[in-house]
Amino acid sequence: MIIYVNGEPQEIKQQPFTVADLLVLNQVEMPEMVSVQLNGEFVKREDYQTIQINDGDEIDFLYFMGGGAR
């Protein structure tokens, strides 16, 4: 299946495929530093293992970004 991660198409052969699997595949080293949206909906951290990603789904990783003053 083809999914879209941060707007970029990505081919996935693994089935079933969860949000947690996607984090591993994309080598997100610190999942605590990322929020995940699936088709525009916020995904709760406790649901990463259970929510499945399907063909055509759009996933966005939103990263914590601090910085600014000092």
Added chain:
Amino acid sequence: MISFTDQQLERYSRHIILNNVGIEGQLKIMQGKVLIIGVGGLGSPAALYLAAAGVGTIGIVDADKVDLSNLQRQIIHFTSDLQKTKTQSAFEKMKALNPDVHVNTYHLRVTAENIREIIRDYDFVIDGTDNFPAKFLINDACVMEGIPFSHGGILRFSGQTMTVVPAESACYRCSFPEPPPKNAVPTCAEAGILGVVAGMLGTIQAAEALKYLIKQGSLLTNALLTFDALKMDFRKVALRKRADCPLCGENPTILRLEDIEQAVCELKR
């Protein structure tokens, strides 16, 4: 009612000539009150541009002094300002740029105790802080007080920003419910920042403040704009206001402000 002097008509002529600004819009800018929290990488360009634009009252909040390592990006502070408070240094530049502007300085750190009283006097808030406890505090206080604000963050070659209009659009916690754990946050010293990236982001935040004052165009609400200056890629991700947001949702669990304990990035000041 403010009337324009000939000098003001000249100074703001390039605004006034714009269809979406005009005399009415410039008047709104001159009656506007914007608070900038943190006069560092993001706050420097924001403070300069808002002063240049003639925003009537600009508040600047910062507890720090100007350090040599700031000058690579915090363009409101000069080499001759080293060891001055950032608020004093910024105040001097803003007044020199535009004596019309009233500048309130707050040489302090915002806390759960003081923030609501400070932001209450302003129409719009710009978050130019460098740490997550402050970012969450600003989000929570602005949502509770119903004051629109611009969130901003920068890291290495990247920046992100979103505008929050409380009760109408998604807040920061709709997408980032809790601050990241302490040990997951890279320090400023580890991460670094390309100076100009701070300017790019702070300028976007200032544009949002001006658009809010003149009520033109559409704000960066319900969206997170991120950019990567290395590739010069800009991306806007749609966000939704969440019914189960712990702060602005239907059954909020965050009902009062609390200071979040977290070490701010360790850097020689």
